[in-house]
Each structure stands twice: as C-alpha cells, then as structure tokens.
Amino acid sequence: MANEFADNQEQALNRYFDGQMTPEERAAFEEAARNDTDLARQIEMQGRVDDSLRSMFAPPDDLESRFVLPETPVIAHLPRTPSRMWVRLALAAVLALSAVGAWFTYRPGSSTRSPYEPLSLTEVFSVVEAKNWHPSTVCTSDEAFRSFAHKQIGREVLVVQTCTLSALGWEYGQWLLSEPTAVVLMRDGDEHVMVLMGELKGHNPPEIDATSDLRVYRRDLAPIVLYEISRLDEPHTLDAFYLPESE
C-alpha cells in the first residue's frame, strides 16, 4: 500500500535511521510502516543490519590498553641548510629540463618521429612523468569520468575516490592495449600510477621494455581489463575501479 513517504522512501528511511526526523514525522513514518509491509520490512531489515554492524565492528572495551607507544624523541623539523636547498633546486631544474626535452622528443607528431608510429608504453609513461602527472583531460565529477570512459572504450566505468585516492584525469594512449584503450592517471597519497583500460576480449597485454623498471599489474573486470603501470611494488588503485549498475 502506498504511503505519504512512498515518493521518497529511501530518503525518509535514511532520515529515520539518522535520527533526523521530528517526533511528529517519526510517528507518521512508523504509522505508515504499519500499513505498508514493504516499508515495514525495509525498517526491520535496516535495524537488523545495523545491529549486526554494531556487533561486528564495535571496538573492544579495553581497546585503549592494547596499544603501546614507543618512547621516541620528538622529531625536530629543522630547516634545510641553504647549500642542500640549492643542490635540490639545481637537481630539480635539470630534471625539469630533461622532462621537457623528453616531451618534445617523444610527443606525437614530433619531427623526429613518424606520426604513424605510436609511442611505447614506457615512452607514454615518461611523457606523463615529464608532465608531472598533469592529465591531458581532467574529469571534475563522477559523471564526467563515467561518460568519458564510455566515449573512450564504450563502457561506463567509475572509480571509488577516497581522501587519498583520486583520479587525476585522462591521457592519450589509445593504441596501448587494444583498440580502443583508455589511459587514466591516478594518485594514491603521494604515489602516482597510470591505469590502462580496454576490452578484455582480444586485447593485447602491454609490453614493457626489458630495461624498464616499470611494473605492470592486471585486474580482470569483465568485460574490461585493467592494467596498472607504476614503479611501485604492488598495485594501488585497481581495486577502486568498478562498473556502475547500468553496465
């Protein structure tokens, strides 16, 4: 049976369980549940789920006594000496110049290279690093990310972003995995990785130059496949990708 909360039952349920309803609203909601078996079941189910959650994730009573903090001295944040600062700045300048040089050398359409010859994965990674992980296309919302993925590989893909993990945007590299391939630049804390996405079926696994120190990690998320490319010892972002329900 329909009730006055039927139009926005989900929101009403959340307000109910968050204790955000006024006493009058709460009474009306509970009255509606008495006449609506579906709503009553939702309330019952959520209550049981919450009880289970509390049972499973409640911290132990003696939690505070379980931790031992070592007696370490306070780490003083002393200013760096000027000489070391200059060395670092000089090093940074050299690296920046090298990066710009690499970008002009390897960018698509460069005069030193045939425009029909695609960059290798290692080269694309170098370009991305040279650009300091600034993507060619930035996505500012989940919706934009989702639709860009669809445009690139014909599949809607989303990524769970947390306080430390985020998708920076997209890079060129449509040839890297299969036709087509999407290239996402990701950040996890201070670390950056590149993720290739393409059709699982019939794709060509990425090849890394023998001399490269890049690592490749794979996750099958049928019907797509994901490869995380980085210099890190383990994958950092592959678990965060998922296919939205409409897929």
Added chain:
Amino acid sequence: MVMGQAASPGEGEENASVAELLTRDGFAQEFSGASRTLWCVAAAVLRDRSRADDVVQEAAIVGLRKLDEYTPGGSFVAWMSQIVRFVALNEGRKEQRRRTHGMDPETLASMTMSESTHSGGGAEGELDVQVQEAIDELPEAARVCLVLRTVREMSYADIAVSLGIPEGTAMSHVYRARKALREKLQNSLPDRDME
C-alpha cells in the same frame, strides 16, 4: 601550539617551528582520544576486526615516526586515519597474497569472523555472516563511512573531517551502502513475521 606540549626553551630559541610540532606526549593524548575511530577505520578497511589492533598499533608507530609531517592545526584523526588506511590496505594486500596459497573457503570464512563479539549461533549468527558477506562487497570508502556512522554514531560532518572527504560524499556513501545492504540481504534472507 596545537597540542599544548611545549618544546624546551632552548629548542624554541633554536627553531620556532619546533614549538608547533606535536610531541610524543601530545601524540599519545590525541591518539588515545582517536583510537576507537581509528580502530573502526582499520576494521572496516580490512573487513576483519581480528587484525584491526595490529594495524592501529603499527599506524601509531608510523605516526610517531612521521610527527614532523603532521600539519599543526589540522585534524589529528584525519591525519592518522590516512596512515591507518594505508597500513590496513598494505596488510590487506599481504593477506590476499597469503590467501591465494592453499586456503579453503571455510578457513577463510572462519578467519574473517574469528574474533567477532557475536556468539555466531542460530539465525542471528547466520545474519551476521550474510551481513559480513554483503559488507565485503561494498566499496572501501562506503564501508568505512557506514561503520563510522552506525557503530561510532559519528555525524556526517565528523566523518567528513576524519576521512578528508566532503560531508555530502560521506552521506552519499552511507545512503548507498545502506540501500545496497538491504537489497542484498532481502534477496538472501528468509522472510520473517513482521510485528
């Protein structure tokens, strides 16, 4: 001065910024106040309460080592939550690698529930197992938000500060997680007589 633990006068003269840093005692005080929230974050990321102690302990040591990276005036719990999350994710990855070698599903299930406070018997025990399975399928961020909201009864504003995410995102995670859990469990649990 954020934590009220002044450096010695000599240190203060040498470098004023030292006085703004967290001392070991200041850290201990903040850590004590935040430990329950941090433990919940660890348990939610790992989906396993039995290893949350170890993760929070290790995160505390990491935090102590990185005291100079703490931004004075920032949220201690947000800073430590990041460390806890990193340590927990690393622990989860190590565990995943261990699990790929010679463990049967029954052993894994018993490990996941190994230190549950619930007796685990009867229909409610069965519900816990099903809830656990449904929780395992939630995205990590949603799981953490849901646990902090339901178990710690934190406001969305506090969850947002703790995890360094917008308040609306925290709320959205909880709403979606609740809905996903109900949908998942409605299909898998037998009907009960309603009062």
